[in-house]
Amino acid sequence: MTAGAQRADKRPTQCKAVKPTFLGWSVTLTLSLCSASALGGGAAPVTAAPVSAAPSTAAPTASVPRPTLVGYAELKADTFAQGPASGAWNGGLRGEARFQGQPVQGFSGVQRDPQGQGFIFLSDNGFGAKNNSADYLLRLYRVSLTPGTPAARTGSVKVGSFIGLRDPDKKVPWQIVNEASGERLLTGADFDVEGFAFAPDGTLWIGDEFGPFLLHFSADGRLLEAPIATPNLPGLPTLRGQAPIVIGHRGSSGTRPEHTLESYRTAIEAGADFIEPDLVVTKDGVLVARHEPVIAAVDETGKVLEATTDVATRPEFRDRLTTKTLDGVKVHGYFVEDFTLAELRTLRAVERLPQLRGKAYDGQFTVPTLEEIIALVRDVEAKTGRKVGIYPETKHPTYMAEVAKVNTSQLLIDTLKRLNFTDPARVFIQSFEVGNLKDLNTRIMPAAGVKLPLVQLISSPDEAPYDWAAAGDGRKYDALTNDASLREIATYANGVGAYKRWIIDGEGHTTDFVTRAHTAGLLVHSWTFRNEPTYLLPTYKNDPEAEMRQALRAGVDGLFTDFPATGAKVVGQYTAPEVRSPQHPAFAQGLSSAAANLPASGGFEGFAIAPGGKLAYGLLEKTVAGDPAGQLRLMRYDLGTRHWALAGRYVLEQGGEAIGDLTPVNDSQMLVIERDNGQGETAKFKRLYLIDLAAKNADGTLRKTLVADLMALADPRGLAPSTRGGVFSFPYFTIENVLVLGPDTLLVANDNNYPATGGRGADVKDQTEFLWIKLPTALKLAPAYH
Incomplete structure (x- = not known):
């Protein structure tokens, strides 16, 4: 169709009791929220404005206090809960079980326990991949945490009962691992659960990466409805919004x-x-x-310069060789208008660009x-x-x-x-x-x-x-x-x-x-x-x-x-009605011929329900195909109307390769963990950012404010065993848990990808570390937090 030539072409002094009205719960128990000093913190006075988006890993200065580690605890990697033996799968093939029980590992989300004074952590999907995790049961664990002090610095982590996720009512419309069992316990081969939150009615909502899906469970872990797919809402700016x-x-x-x-x-x-x-x-x-019109162009010696038929090899048509002026340019060769259809039928097509595309189909x-x-x-x-x-x-x-x-x-x-x-x-x-x-x-x-x-x-x-x-x-x-x-x-x-x-x-x-x-x-x-x-x-x-x-x-x-x-x-x-990762069951079970439009396990790594209790937010971990590189969709789901909307676009910083979690601060602001894919010595970028749904950049993307550099937290009291020179670094590959404990205190924990190694040493099993972090500037919490 081209014309002419072809183209290359912040702290208070004591603990206070608060009612857990977060997310609108109507509960009579109280939770203890402790300030940094009650936790043994020793942060510098807060005099600075919010940290800018250009962090420094150099030693802190007197004028810009950095976030401070005010509590630390750890859970050993080899921690197990009751349940069937696990770890028998490797690359989709079943062998001998490696673990006589269920590892308590891979935490990928955290909330306060609405029934107690501790926390609930969500286990990740299993042993690193869908085809390795068919015997890893998806659970939420009740965990009691006590932050360490210099005298007992590893603190206390006590794992209690769990909530097992299951589908006894057969709400999942495709085959699951435990398809034929009565309880239909869900496994890491069924869903990759990453973030969760409790709704005001007490039900449980979870964000999945494989679909990506939203999963709705009762408080005791029974799936209440079919997995909710993620619509591919952002359209292309075509003339009438139509598909190209x-x-x-x-x-x-x-x-x-x-x-x-x-x-x-x-x-x-x-x-x-x-x-x-x-x-x-x-x-x-x-x-x-x-x-x-020219079907073969030749030079004066008869050499074929370009051809779409084999006419130049046909002696019977030698007399049709001529020179004509085509759009002002003289062309020597054979022209269609000099052949009847019957004559043209005797010719065979050849590749016009043989040096680029070969001649395999010539003459056919x-x-x-x-x-x-x-x-x-x-x-x-x-x-x-x-x-x-x-x-x-x-x-x-x-x-x-x-x-x-x-x-x-x-x-x-x-x-x-x-x-x-x-x-x-x-x-x-x-x-x-x-x-x-x-x-x-x-x-x-x-x-x-x-x-x-x-x-x-x-x-x-x-x-x-x-x-x-x-x-x-x-x-x-x-x-x-x-x-x-x-x-x-x-x-x-x-x-x-x-x-x-x-x-x-x-x-x-x-x-x-x-x-x-x-x-x-x-x-x-x-x-x-x-x-x-x-x-x-x-x-x-x-x-x-x-x-x-x-x-x-x-x-x-x-x-x-x-x-x-x-x-x-x-x-x-772009035009697929849903956002789908390659692990979507439609692909694995032959139910779709459409292409995946989200990289593997790129779904809802971050999931939260805003304090108002009406709106849920899911932040994709990776970029949907067609979106600008490094832009992640923040989706909003109305729990009442069941309608989806695009809440905003989150842009990864240079050095950031994925997000790890999302947690609300108030109905407009949220904290996001952003990280690189490094661990140990290769880890460089592990950060917490504050986003505000009402604050956008000129290009419409969400404005970000750096809250903490997790690779350079102040630890002047040496609470963590790994602290060196008063600086604590958190170099784990995946950091997937953040929760607001008070206006200036956060809880952060990693996913240890059990039984992985590398965070604290190449041959050291990654443990789960829990950090209490005091911020130099208080967050503007929703009233329910106070």
């Missing part, structure tokens, strides 16, 4: 010789919404699909007519029920009128009407010239009683519409890209087919072209997206999907691509 279309450029021309029935069939099977035939005319007036396919292409589309519809459209281009209409004496626009409409293929939802007509589109709009289509959408193709600024050039008009294609011209195009066409550099410049920056075209009411279909590195800017690092995603984020309404399978995959990730 994938156009098979000359079929699936990256994998089959272009403009052959096999290329079109492959494109349809790959998921193309439209296939694109470029149309030229035979000597006897039949529309056939070729990119150019014929040159198809438009009628045959439409028959193929109808055959697919009859067999599959899937309606695919065609996107014909009238090639070189001025040339065809002069040389072949044929008005290709008229012939196209006549053919479409004769074949009764005039559904405007299934046809776009495109052209690089201007006059023939205007003629189609004002004369040809009205006379035929046909109304089909037209698309003005816009090539690079060094080229021009040939009908302008032939009439002595010196303007180039850039003359079609200003606002006034876009409005003019909208008087005769429905869209523009723009060379992709109008949308993404040569430096990889998104322009305002799509926004301006949409303002004029025009669709934007961009070309041409190819998988080969030679056509990709360096910024994409040989990832063709990255280029497509950028174009889709820019708002294009369609993509022309030589590789429609890639295009369909990328568009499908």
Whole structure:
């Protein structure tokens, strides 16, 4: 479809009793919230403003007090609870159980116990992976914590009873590990539970990563309803919010010789919404699909320069070799208009770019007519029920009128009407010239009683519409890209087919072209997206999907691509009705052919219910396909109306690779753990940020304020065994628990990924460490906290 050459292309002094009215609970017991001094803390006076978002790991200064460790406790890695033996699975294969019971490990969420004075911790999904965790039972453990002092610095951690998660009422609509048992205990192969909260009615809500799902349980762990899927709410900025279309450029021309029935069939099977035939005319007036009228270009010695058929090897057609002027350029070769359809049928298609795409399919396919292409589309519809459209281009209409004496626009409409293929939802007509589109709009289509959408193709600024050039008009294609011209195009066409550099410049920056075209009411279909590195800017690092995603984020309404399978995959990730990770049961059990649009285990790592008790929030751990890299969706779920909404977008800092937990401060503010993927000596980034749903950056993302650097907490009293020089570091791979204990005190704990090692030494099993952290500046807690 391209014109011309192809392009590469804070503290108080005592404890106080408070009623646990957090989240609206109506409970008579009291909980003890202790200040830093009651816990043995010795923080410097609080005089500073909130810490900025540019933290330092250097020693604290007198003017900027850092958060202080005021309590510490630890739970040994080898801590077990009653239950069946576990750890028998390895990579999906079952062997001997490694543990005679259930490890109490992998804490991934924490809340106060509404029935006692301790805490409830949620165990993670098991032994590191879905296929290793079929014998790990999902539980919440009641835990009593006493922070350490310099005299007994490891403190006290007592694990009590647990709440086992189960599905006896068969609410899960797919097969689970314990499918046939009565209690149907849930395992780490069923769900990856990460964050939880109690609702005002006492029921339990949990965020899962595998789906990702929201899971609703009774207070004693019985699943109350089917897992609630996560909708893929954020749409693309297309003209009318519609899904972008994938156009098979000359079929699936990256994998089959272009403009052959096999290329079109492959494109349809790959998921193309439209296939694109470029149309030229035979000597006897039949529309056939070729990119150019010239079907083989040769030099004066007979060497083939470029060909889409094997005509140059056919001595019987040697007399058809000629030189013609095609859009002002002399071309030596063989031209379609010099062959009847019968003669053309004897030729076989060859790969136009053999050095790039090989010759495996040369000589196998014929040159198809438009009628045959439409028959193929109808055959697919009859067999599959899937309606695919065609996107014909009238090639070189001025040339065809002069040389072949044929008005290709008229012939196209006549053919479409004769074949009764005039559904405007299934046809776009495109052209690089201007006059023939205007003629189609004002004369040809009205006379035929046909109304089909037209698309003005816009090539690079060094080229021009040939009908302008032939009439002595010196303007180039850039003359079609200003606002006034876009409005003019909208008087005769429905869209523009723009060379992709109008949308993404040569430096990889998104322009305002799509926004301006949409303002004029025009669709934007961009070309041409190819998988080969030679056509990709360096910024994409040989990832063709990255280029497509950028174009889709820019708002294009369609993509022309030589590789429609890639295009369909990328568009499908955006337009899928749900956010799904690869561990979603629909994939594992063959219930879906759609592509996952969230990286593995990238679901609700953070989950919380706001103090008002009506709204739940889930923060995805990883980026949904198509969203800007490093942006995470914060989803809001109304527990009353059961409606989802996008609450905001959280942007990871440089060095941050994932989030670990989410906990409310008040109805608007929340704390987020952000971390890198390092541990031990490689750990550099483990932090707590405060976000406010009412505070956004200029780009609409959530504003963040650094609250604590967990790699550099002050510990002047040496509460933790690992503290060195008065500084405590928390270098665990995953830190997944944070809870607000008071205005200036937080509880933080890690997930030890049992039986993993590496946090405190390569050969040391990771234990679970509990930190009481005093902040230099108090948080603005909801009234229920006071």
